[in-house]
Amino acid sequence: MAEFKEISPNAPMAEKALNWVDNRFPLSKLYKEHLSEYYAPKNFNFLYFFGVLSLLVLVIQIVTGIFLVMHYKPDAATAFASVEYIMRDVPWGWLIRYMHSTGASAFFVVVYMHMFRGLIYGSYRKPRELVWLFGCAIFLALMGEAFMGYLLPWGQMSYWGAQVIVNLFSAIPFIGPDLALLIRGDYVVGDATLNRFFAFHVIAVPLVLLGLVVAHIIALHEVGSNNPDGIEIKAHKDTSGKPLDGIPFHPYYTVHDIMGVTGFLLVFSAIIFFAPEFGGYFLEYNNFIPADPLKTPLHIAPVWYFTPYYSMLRAITTEMMYALIVCVIAAAYLGATRAAISSTLKAAVIGGALVLVGLMLAIDAKFWGVVVMGGSVIILFFLPWLDHCAVKSIRYRPDWHVWLYVVFVLNFFVLGYLGVKPPSLMGERVSQIGTLYYFGFFLLMPWWSRLGETKPVPARVHFVAH
């Protein structure tokens, strides 16, 4: 606890007021720790805008969301009409609604960029593991938030998308059907589902999201930001203890971020005002038809930001299960013969693999599809412990590592593309290879990240004056 500080009675009013507050609440302390004396590396590049942009989009979603809730009706009979009421009769309602619908997609764009930045510069590595874990939890919460929000307009895609995804849970052995029933609150997606999704979307998940965002930022400010060189700036400090390659967040990065925010708003506004449907990707055309439980659309696809995972779900067919069984056996064989572990552990690996193969043969592929889809997100949590490369940043990794990352990103796009397309034989094969690459990239990382010759990492960051 800080000591109570007396100030001269002749001090200016503002100074006295600040002192009064500071004696009761750490206002100046917080300001210093998080802004004016939070030292960030000076070599941030374009990719470092996406953290603050995620925060901006979160605020946009919350503020526009509040205004939407004032007019929206969470009732299966009136939900669709209330959205059209917002679009037509509420003054500037169309703007608020488009900001919210475009904001949903924008959220995923900026968060994907933010995660990509962390991935290539090793921002998840020690000591930033918790920053990464909180971030992954935010991503998971965001996916839940987006999925439940998408039901609310009660259009055909809202309805059938929710129907398909909730039905996935029924593939879980034993508890599945009851779990799906619990989520829906009914035997089909209906009014009960809409009401509970509304409750989760407007209050439960946002509360979790906000808490996680605060934890994410506190953890970040505790350890300090990484940078494109993956060098710890705290290793080189001046006599006063400030990092030599660090600059105060305020004013340097605040003015910098204003520029980034303006650039983002230019793109964001261009979409809102000139292409709010964004070719059917941000607002799907089918969703302008009210939900009809009796009419299944010919082609049900999730919104674009879920399609890579959806592709991986669809990739798990009965045939694919045999390929996965081969992978499990090969992994167990390698573990038992090559890994430097005790023989009891080796026996456990083989035993575990046999049980897994047994389950893979016994349980329907649909369930394993759900496991793969969930696993594709959960695996991100383990990244800090999968990467064993001697350097953090992609800049100093062996050149062929870079190609693995390039293929990883392309693969993610291809999976995303296939997820919006109707199923096809060719698409199925490609998505199966893509799924293997996606998981291979992470699961084999402990092996491949050690290989190859890394480049020498400089002591100080690489910075070109603006």
Place this chain on the structure above:
Amino acid sequence: MKKIILSLLISMFTSWSAFAATDTIPWDKAPNKINDLGALQNGAKLFVNYCLNCHAAAYMRFNRLTDIGLTEQQIKDNLLFTTDKVGETMKIAMDPRQAKDWFGGTPPDLTVIARSRSGHGGTGADYIYTYLRTYYRDPEKATGWNNLAFPNVGMPHVLWELQGERKPLYDTVMSHGHEAKVFKGWQQVSAGKLSPAEYDAAVGDLVNYMQWMSEPAQSMRVKVGVWVMIFLLIFMFIAWRLNAAFWKDIR
């Protein structure tokens, strides 16, 4: 195995060609008259007279038509039944059960139909423009009408008085060893009140009205958007110079 793959491929191609023969025709491009108030007003008149008996537009208020240059008095005099109020939405009095008997289903609400029908073939306006111009007589259908853009449609040709009756002409071509019919053009069987060019223009007006009705704020949206972009571009310049002024000390 080879046989399986082969039969699979063959069945894929044959099913594709069968699909192609019954597939709908490519959509024509609808004229863009979204800022032409005269066209929109004419479209509104056609909509109220021809569509709004079986179809509702339950999210669209009559008095919103003031946005396309009509006065409330004009709306009351020309577009409303005497019992309707100008602030009401475009609802209809048809019984859904009767609708089911007559057409096999309740005619869909048309408020946002133009937005919902967009797809890879073009915009929703393109689709409706094509659809309303490709009706032909088909005695096998309950209504006596069929449609090239929407095969086996339940709706009869409501605008037939205007268009007259037409017959599609086909070429027979060989495709993948099968005879396939390819649509080549129309033959006018009996004349309508309008010439083909007048009919296309009238449907164009109607479709533009429906496009406008699906999002009445759309012109406003673009207008506001231009100013927002101008502001942001100017602000971007300021933000850029501000950033440069602060960062010039950082070496």
